[in-house]
Amino acid sequence: MKAGRLKQILLLTDGCSNYGEDPVAVAALARNQGVTVNVIGVLDDQQRGEPQGLQEVEAIADAGGGVSQIVYQKNLSETVQMVTKQAMNQTIQGVINQELQHILGERKTIEELPPEQRGEVVEIVDDLGETCQLEVLVLVDSSASMHHKLPTVKEALADLSLSLNARTGSNEFSVYSFPDSKHTITQKVAWTSELSAMHGIFQKLSSGGYTPTGPALKEALYAFSKKAIVRDEQGVVDPYEETGF
Amino acid sequence: MKKPDFNLAAGTTIRGKWGHHVYHVVRKLGEGACGVVYLCQKNGVLYALKVGTESSRLMLEVNMLKKFSKVQGVKLGPSFVDVDDWIVNNETYPFYVMEFIEGQPFSVFLKGKKKEWVGICAMQLLSDLEHLHRSGYVFGDLKTDNLLVADSKVQWIDVGGVTAIGRAIKEYTEFYDRGYWGYGSRRADPLYDLFAVTMIMMETVYPNRFDAQKDPKKTLQDKLKSAPLPSEYKKIIAECWRGKYHSATEMKEALGQVLMKRAQPPKRSSRKSVQTDASEWGEMIGVSAIVLAFYGISAWNLWL
Ligand SMILES: Nc1ncnc2c1ncn2[C@@H]1O[C@H](COP(=O)(O)OP(=O)(O)OP(=O)(O)O)[C@@H](O)[C@H]1O
Numbered sequence: 001m002k003a004g005r006l007k008q009i010l011l012l013t014d015g016c017s018n019y020g021e022d023p024v025a026v027a028a029l030a031r032n033q034g035v036t037v038n039v040i041g042v043l044d045d046q047q048r049g050e051p052q053g054l055q056e057v058e059a060i061a062d063a064g065g066g067v068s069q070i071v072y073q074k075n076l077s078e079t080v081q082m083v084t085k086q087a088m089n090q091t092i093q094g095v096i097n098q099e100l101q102h103i104l105g106e107r108k109t110i111e112e113l114p115p116e117q118r119g120e121v122v123e124i125v126d127d128l129g130e131t132c133q134l135e136v137l138v139l140v141d142s143s144a145s146m147h148h149k150l151p152t153v154k155e156a157l158a159d160l161s162l163s164l165n166a167r168t169g170s171n172e173f174s175v176y177s178f179p180d181s182k183h184t185i186t187q188k189v190a191w192t193s194e195l196s197a198m199h200g201i202f203q204k205l206s207s208g209g210y211t212p213t214g215p216a217l218k219e220a221l222y223a224f225s226k227k228a229i230v231r232d233e234q235g236v237v238d239p240y241e242e243t244g245f
Numbered sequence: 246m247k248k249p250d251f252n253l254a255a256g257t258t259i260r261g262k263w264g265h266h267v268y269h270v271v272r273k274l275g276e277g278a279c280g281v282v283y284l285c286q287k288n289g290v291l292y293a294l295k296v297g298t299e300s301s302r303l304m305l306e307v308n309m310l311k312k313f314s315k316v317q318g319v320k321l322g323p324s325f326v327d328v329d330d331w332i333v334n335n336e337t338y339p340f341y342v343m344e345f346i347e348g349q350p351f352s353v354f355l356k357g358k359k360k361e362w363v364g365i366c367a368m369q370l371l372s373d374l375e376h377l378h379r380s381g382y383v384f385g386d387l388k389t390d391n392l393l394v395a396d397s398k399v400q401w402i403d404v405g406g407v408t409a410i411g412r413a414i415k416e417y418t419e420f421y422d423r424g425y426w427g428y429g430s431r432r433a434d435p436l437y438d439l440f441a442v443t444m445i446m447m448e449t450v451y452p453n454r455f456d457a458q459k460d461p462k463k464t465l466q467d468k469l470k471s472a473p474l475p476s477e478y479k480k481i482i483a484e485c486w487r488g489k490y491h492s493a494t495e496m497k498e499a500l501g502q503v504l505m506k507r508a509q510p511p512k513r514s515s516r517k518s519v520q521t522d523a524s525e526w527g528e529m530i531g532v533s534a535i536v537l538a539f540y541g542i543s544a545w546n547l548w549l
Contacts, residue, residue, distance in 0.1 A: 078419060093301065111300045111337065114263055115307075115328045122304040130412050162424050166413035166431035 005133040006091055007035045009220050010084065011060065012153055013141035014042045016053030017213030019179075023056065026217040027064030035224055037064025037217065038087050040079060042149050043072050060213075065091070073152045077159040084136060084160060085129070092128045096121060131169045135227070136160075139185065139220050142177040142202060143211050150202040161195035175201065176223065178216035185219040191227065253283060259294065259340065261329030268294055268342065277403065279303065284345060291347075292326055296340035302405070304328075305415075307341045309404040319376045322404050346400055348393030355449055360475055363449045364504050367442050369399045371497040374438050378493055383408050383433040386416040387441035389448055408433040420444060420454045427461045428486055436488070439496055443482045450474055477503040 009030060017023050027037040041057040054070055061068030067087045071079045097109045100121075110121050140146070140153055157175065164171045175189035175198070188201040253259075257270040268285040275282045280297025297303050310325040327342040348354075355362055370387070377384060386406025393400050406416035410433050419425040423440040431437075448454060450472050458464045465486075469479055481499050490496040 077425075089301065111339070115304070115330070115339075118300065119304050119308050119328075122301045123308060125301060126305060159424070163413065163431050166424075166433075168412060 005135065006088055007135045007137075007224060008066065008084065008087055009035055009037045009064070009137050009139055009217065009224075010080070011037065011039045011139045011141070011213070011217065012042060012080075013039065013057070013211070013213065014054075014146050014149065015141070015143070015211055016056050017211050019210045019212040020215035021218065023214040023217050024059045024063045026214050026221070027060045027066075030217065030221050031063065031065040033221065033225070035064075035221060036066045036087050036091055037061060038066035038083050039064075039068045040076070040083060041068070041070035042076060042146070042153070043070060044149070045073050047072070056213075060217075065094075073149055076152050076156040080156045080160045081163040084164065088129050088132070088134065089125060092125050092132070096125060130167055133170050133172075134164060134167075135172045135191075135224070136164075136174075137220050137224060138173060138175045139216060140175065140177045140188075140202075141211060141213070141216075143179065144209065154198055154201065157195045157198070161193070165193065174223070176216075176220060177202065178219075179210060179212050183219070184212060184215045185223075187223070253281075253296075259285065259296070259331045261327065261340075262332055262337070264327060264329050266327055266329065266342075268292065270294075277405075279405070280340075285342070291345045292342045293323065293345040294340055294342045296331065296338050298338065300339045303339045303341060306403075306405050309407045310341070310343055313377070313382075313404060313407065319373075321373055321377055322401055346393050346395055346402060348395030348400060351389045351392040351394055351399065351445075352449075352452065354394040360449075360478075361504065363446055363474070364478060364500050366394070366399045367446055368497055368500050368504065370401075370442055370445070371439075371493040371500070373399075373401070374435070374442070374493040375497065377407075378410070378435040378438070381410050383410055383414070383435060384438050384441070385414045385433065386418060386421075387438055387445065388418045388421045389445055390418075392445075410434060419457075420448070425457060425461065426465050427457075428465075435492055436490070439485055439490055439493060442496070443485050446474065446478060446482060447472060475503075477506075 030037050037060060039057045039061040041054040057070060058068045067083045067090065069079050069083050093110060100108050100110065100113075110118060110125075113121060138157060140150070142150065146153075157173070161171065161173060171193050172191045173189070173193070173195050174187065174191045175195070176185045177188050178185040180186040189195065189198055252273070253270045255270055255272055259268045259270065260266070266287065268287050271284040271286055271291070273281065274284050274293060277295075279299045279302045280295045282293055282295045285292050285294040295303065295306075307325065307328045310322060313321040314324040323344040323346055325341070325343055329340060331338045331340050351366070355366070370392075374384060384401065384404075384406060385408045386403065387401070391401050391403040393402055406414065408415045412433050414422075414431045414433050414437060417424075417431065421441040421444040422431070423429045423437060424431045426440075428440060429436070447468065451468065455464070455468060469482060472479060474482075478500075481496070481503065484490065484499070485496060490499065
């Protein structure tokens with residue numbers, strides 16, 4: 001099996017959306033377009049008790065076919081790479097499960113195979129995770145309550161590219177922040193394979209009290225399709241565009 | 246990230262769906278990121294049984310265990326015994342069974358021991374790593390949590406991080422990860438494990454570990470400077486970080502030289518001799534015997 005291209009949106013936020021369309025619906029749309037949505041809810045290290053407004057985190061990721069996790073700032077680096085890798089595996093497994101059903105003609109998943117065969121299939125999944133191309137669009141909620149967390153976010157993203165660039169497959173990242181009064185989201189880092197030297201990317205930030213997570217996700221999705229168009233115009237052949245494989 | 250949300254009581258029977266083997270739970274041994282490990286017994290033999298929910302992760306571990314139960318005649322990690330599914334309350338839980346390693350956690354073992362043991366354990370690890378690296382793999386998630394000491398020999402138990410050389414390290418823990426400290430990539434090469442060995446040595450004197458702070462490299466250098474470790478070890482650690490050692494073998498040899506030197510019997514005239522008591526002597530002899538065994542030299546030749 002040949003490794004394809006996986007696309008993910010990684011949303012980093014610390015609260016509930018309060019403006020515009022429902023982010024859960026947009027996430028479902030993204031999934032349908034072959035883009036997985038992962039969500040990480042970032043808590044203050046001092047924060048205690050049940051976090052408010054973060055129920056949405058799980059709902060968005062579920063709809064987006066991705067992985068969600070709520071973490072304290074200090075664990076952000078570990079979590080960002082874990083969530084990304086787990087979502088990759090999840091997507092690949094999903095594709096393999098479809099193949100299995102195709103071949104075996106019945107509803108069968110990897111988990112239902114006898115241990116011997118399962119052992120072989122997980123190696124294939126692992127290989128694909130190592131070799132596939134990955135595109136991650138990072139969408140950072142930069143509303144007022146997130147401001148003091150942004151240095152940690154920056155570190156975590158540098159760490160993410162360190163982890164993923166250790167793979168055989170290639171990676172591309174871009175970073176967007178929201179809200180932006182004119183365009184909903186602002187591109188902070190153009191598509192690149194390195195997220196290590198991002199100086200001053202979160203400097204000029206708006207401090208409006210609104211969090212348009214849904215519209216921001218939709219813009220991120222557009223940004224993805226724009227990228228695909230640019231790629232097509234450059235004549236890059238990508239037969240696996242549709243499903244990611 | 247999910248763990249099975251059950252706690253199996255002693256006496257619970259775990260029956261395999263495919264192989265029909267039956268295991269009886271004795272007690273819980275520990276818990277990890279992807280499963281719970283129980284001490285079990287079957288036909289009077291004790292085993293370690295790991296049950297989880299993440300089938301694929303468990304299967305990858307099984308594949309590794311199978312591969313490394315024996316590499317070139319050397320045992321690296323617990324032997325593999327069985328893999329199966331357990332159905333309970335209409336839920337299927339994958340599990341695997343391996344050899345039970347009856348040992349002490351690394352940190353417990355080192356408590357109250359002389360600092361030589363830090364070097365000896367590091368050497369033992371490096372010897373096993375030599376074999377692993379030679380067969381084309383890197384341990385990856387090398388950390389004290391994954392080490393048990395049985396019969397004065399360090400053994401690793403969790404092979405979940407074992408990664409083919411050239412690939413992305415599968416699992417790591419920040420404190421032991423060279424990437425976290427700014428000392429290189431997370432691509433598997435033998436030196437990745439050597440770095441983790443130095444961090445295990447550091448941890449013996451910083452049991453609570455420490456964070457990278459603003460400048461990871463500087464933090465680490467400062468911590469090394471003030472570490473209450475023998476200066477010869479500190480030198481080797483620093484050299485490892487500087488990239489002086491290109492293989493487990495090279496680092497092992499450097500450590501071996503230091504250990505051999507320190508294992509010499511103290512001279513009557515030295516001021517230390519006053520404090521040297523019988524028990525310390527006994528340990529010294531034990532220490533040198535192990536070191537010499539590493540070199541395949543008979544201890545008697547030197548001592549008599
Ligand atoms: N073969 C064994 N013999 C004795 N004890 C074992 C064995 N395997 C595991 N244990 C015990 O169970 C604990 C958890 O096991 P293990 O580290 O394999 O879990 P894990 O899910 O892989 O953890 P993680 O991936 O978070 O490191 C260990 O710390 C150890 O105490």
